[in-house]
Amino acid sequence: MxxxxxxxxxxxxxxxxxxxxxxxxxxxxxxxxxxxxxxxxxxxxxxxxxxxxxxxxxxxxxxxxxxxxxxxxxxxxxxxxxxxxxxxxxxxxxxxxxxxxxxxxxxxxxxxxxxxxxxIRHTAAAPPLGTGVPRSGKRLLTVGTDCSVGKMYTALAIEKAMKQERLDVDFRATGQTGIFIAGGGIPVDAVIADFIAGAVEQLSPPADPGHWDVIEGQGSLFNPAFAGVSLGLLHGAQADILVMCHEAGRTQVKDMPGFPVPTLKDCIDTNLHLARLTNPAVKLGAIALNCRVLGAERADKHCAALSEQFAVPCFDPLLHGAGALAESLAGKEE
Amino acid sequence: MxxxxxxxxxxxxxxxxxxxxxxxxxxxxxxxxxxxxxxxxxxxxxxxxxxxxxxxxxxxxxxxxxxxxxxxxxxxxxxxxxxxxxxxxxxxxxxxxxxxxxxxxxxxxxxxxxxxxxxIRHTAAAPPLGTGVPRSGKRLLTVGTDCSVGKMYTALAIEKAMKQERLDVDFRATGQTGIFIAGGGIPVDAVIADFIAGAVEQLSPPADPGHWDVIEGQGSLFNPAFAGVSLGLLHGAQADILVMCHEAGRTQVKDMPGFPVPTLKDCIDTNLHLARLTNPAVKLGAIALNCRVLGAERADKHCAALSEQFAVPCFDPLLHGAGALAESLAGKEE
Missing domain, CATH: 3.40.50.720 (NAD(P)-binding Rossmann-like Domain)
Structure with a gap:
């Protein structure tokens, strides 16, 4: 587009x-x-x-x-x-x-x-097939325990916070709303199945060593309808950093009766395990916890507990912003 | 179609x-x-x-x-x-x-x-979205350590052997050649990414409890271009039995320099782990070893060793046929 x-x-x-x-x-x-x-x-x-x-x-x-x-x-x-x-x-x-x-x-x-x-929904040209060839520059991908847990919102909050830290960063959109916001992008769930990973490689091309692409995730590896899109996106992104998005209190996968939301640990382990195929150095960078059903006080407690458990920043991007993560990424740059 | x-x-x-x-x-x-x-x-x-x-x-x-x-x-x-x-x-x-x-x-x-x-390459109607709802009947899916290791050939050999055991079985084609052979099917790598799992659910509909669908696999979870298709297929198939296809002696993923073929154990574990999302009872049923680079004698030895290691039948579908697996499936029916 x-x-x-x-x-x-x-x-x-x-x-x-x-x-x-x-x-x-x-x-x-x-x-x-x-x-x-x-x-x-x-x-x-x-x-x-x-x-x-x-x-x-x-x-x-x-x-x-x-x-x-x-x-x-x-x-x-x-x-x-x-x-x-x-x-x-x-x-x-x-x-x-x-x-x-x-x-x-x-x-x-x-x-x-x-x-x-x-x-926006119709990609102009067929993307290339994926290659898995490592690309220069750094990449962060938001992944999730389910659909509609805030992967786009989190990616945009991270981009904003990284810009405040004066990092060189671009938001890369993979869904319709994100594409309008970015003014461009690729609707990965609308490409032909063979080209999912290739589309994401194209979306996030080689860049300066210090440049970050913050890539909007889609779906979940634990969603029985959409996991294929999520895995192609994970492989195409070659992410250095995954940010796991989750909604506090959600127990059932959206619109999929009988499918429980995975535990954070399972979901993080599975994403990291599969992401290593195209970036063996991939790490969990943060947990983004959508706390809309908790009060602000309980949100703080939940985030603190998860941050301790997983040894990464944990924040609600709406309540707290993504400054904690951006600061730690900026620190790594110095 | x-x-x-x-x-x-x-x-x-x-x-x-x-x-x-x-x-x-x-x-x-x-x-x-x-x-x-x-x-x-x-x-x-x-x-x-x-x-x-x-x-x-x-x-x-x-x-x-x-x-x-x-x-x-x-x-x-x-x-x-x-x-x-x-x-x-x-x-x-x-x-x-x-x-x-x-x-x-x-x-x-x-x-x-x-x-x-x-x-054949153009599906007539858009498939539905996947639902993950369990379907009646039994399903076998051929999966692989790479592309072009014999997933279609193996599925057809298994169908043939199961027919010889008088089992009620249909081959379900997911690729172009398979579709010509079956006279119908869905080219899963050509559907829109959102519909991969849904297409496979449609391809292999609810059936009599004793009926088997033998579904042709595509790609590999360890292929950086096509793993999304493989995962959608794995989830949509809801397979009771996976048959792992591998080519003896292949060390590099086809057309993907720098990507080693996974070990059989890694590949089996990862497929079973991810397949459990839509069928918690999924099991490895056999290993199909393409032995074209070994002689017949070495093929027999290799198959015997893998059969012992993984406690399932192991055969080259071209050299040995799939009778060993079909007999074990027929035995379970009695």
Whole structure:
């Protein structure tokens, strides 16, 4: 995917379901400096409200259709605002299954006004096959005990904290929301199965010896549907550091009745064991504990106990940030 | 993919490279009763030579383009024989990357003569996501220490031996050659990454308690490019029995410099450990040792030693057949 041109105008659609604007919310939270305003109906992210024409005049270069609906297609009520944005000269970026270029009116308007259409879910070119050849530079991968435990949030919190430590770091996105936030990336769960590891090798190319890629993990090795994606990602990443993400109190794998969440120890051991295939020096760097069901006080206690047990920093990225890990990585750099 | 209609006329193309007809050779070896003849140039599989028109008169229902070339496209010299087969009323099945229906002349001829075009590499419908829900019936999966160690050959040898023991068994194909031999299947390395395990669940549906599916494995958990496919396959298969395939004397992973072939013990332990996620009762059933670099005598010794070490039958499927395993599985049925 070509990089998106900022700044962005975020399209929030006309639903009143806050979950429908999850992607736009991630973008506004992690990249506020790239978001010039919002347009849509009832929902708001607290940005300045503007029409597509107003957004273009304010300097917006890309109109973001960062919406989620059941079918993954453009709802008829969205087409007017998308066309208006095209007529105002903006590129369009979408996370829908339906391609922008497969929608006749949108395609024709884009041709007429010479703007680009970016379909985040659809990779432009076939990635190469994986090679396992070691790459220069350093890599950190967030892995997890389950889906939806905060692997993207953790990776972004780590990138932010590492930047504060003046480390040379890039967030590498592997999912839809992350790709919008990074302005590029590869949706690894949407590539052809043979190319999972190769896609991640491409996503995180050789770099300066002191440079870090913080790679967003997907799924879990203990998820009966998605473990293949997680293993390909683990091998392709050649991570030097794994950060294990877990949600305190979760006992069952999401949407998979009968599958318990593994213990942290099992999950860490299995990830390290399999990761050694492409980076024998891989280490656990931290545990990111999503503590939303604990209070702040219990969160601190839990994190302290896990930090002692596993001899690495343990933090809730939302409550504590990732400074403890970033400091230890910066210390290793000196 | 819809099932192919036998009997088949095998198209051998016009190359003189024996590797180009690998798929046709597999079909002629494992399903001679389905192959009515061959057509092509210099190469031969020892079947009766006939033109497409002669093949149709002899009863051939499907013309098999089981060829391999560099680009995966139809060479100009192949189009004449394919059109002739269509005009003679045969369906066409192809393993090329290029789709039959994307070739204008072939598509138009098929429409005119009302025959079916089967593109083995392209799955018709998106498979479901995996669920991990236990399925009735029994399953055996061939796994391996590397690619190209004989996982398909071993699975077919086991199916054959189990049929001789009058067990109720189906070979389930996951790769191109296997799909031609089975007349159906799912090319798991060509599905979207999210659906690997789901595709294998679909390929091997719930069955009678005494029924066996013998599922063709792909890749290896120790291959830095393809392990994701292997793990998704392992989870989707929910195998009761794993058969570990290995090539005696191979020390380096194929096409992956710097990656040693794992020890049999490591590879068996890792496969069993990860397979337990979806079938806690999974066991090693046998070791299939490809002994092509040993003589027959050394092969016997090696197999005997491994059989003793791992306490399961060990055989070269080409030299010994898979009778020892089939007998033990039949014994468990009594």
């Amino acid at each position: 070509a990089a998106l041109s900022p700044p962005y105008l975020l399209f929030l659609g006309d639903s009143d379901n806050p979950l429908s604007i999850k992607i736009a919310r991630g973008l506004a939270h992690w990249r506020p400096e790239l978001c010039i305003g919002e347009t849509g109906g009832e929902l708001s992210l607290g940005l300045k409200k503007m029409t597509p024409a107003q957004g273009a005049r304010a300097g917006a270069k890309t109109f973001i259709v960062g919406l989620a609906n059941g079918g993954g297609y453009f709802e008829p009520s969205w087409v007017g605002p998308i066309i208006a944005a095209i007529e105002a000269g903006m590129d369009i970026a979408s996370g829908m299954h339906q391609k922008l270029s497969d929608h006749k009116e949108i395609r024709q308007a884009a041709q007429k006004h010479n703007v680009s259409l970016h379909d | 819809a099932a192919l209609s036998p009997p088949y006329l095998l198209f051998l193309g016009d190359s003189d490279n024996p590797l180009s007809i690998k798929i046709a050779r597999g079909l002629a070896h494992w399903r001679p009763e389905l192959c009515i003849g061959e057509t092509g140039g210099e190469l031969s599989l020892g079947l009766k030579k006939m033109t497409p028109a002669q093949g149709a008169r002899a009863g051939a229902k499907t013309f098999i383009v089981g060829l391999a070339n560099g680009g995966g496209y139809f060479e100009p010299s192949w189009v004449g024989p394919i059109i002739a087969a269509i005009e003679a009323g045969m369906d066409i099945a192809s393993g090329m990357h290029q789709k039959l229906s994307d070739h204008k002349e072939i598509r138009q001829a098929a429409q005119k003569h009302n025959v079916s075009l089967h593109d």
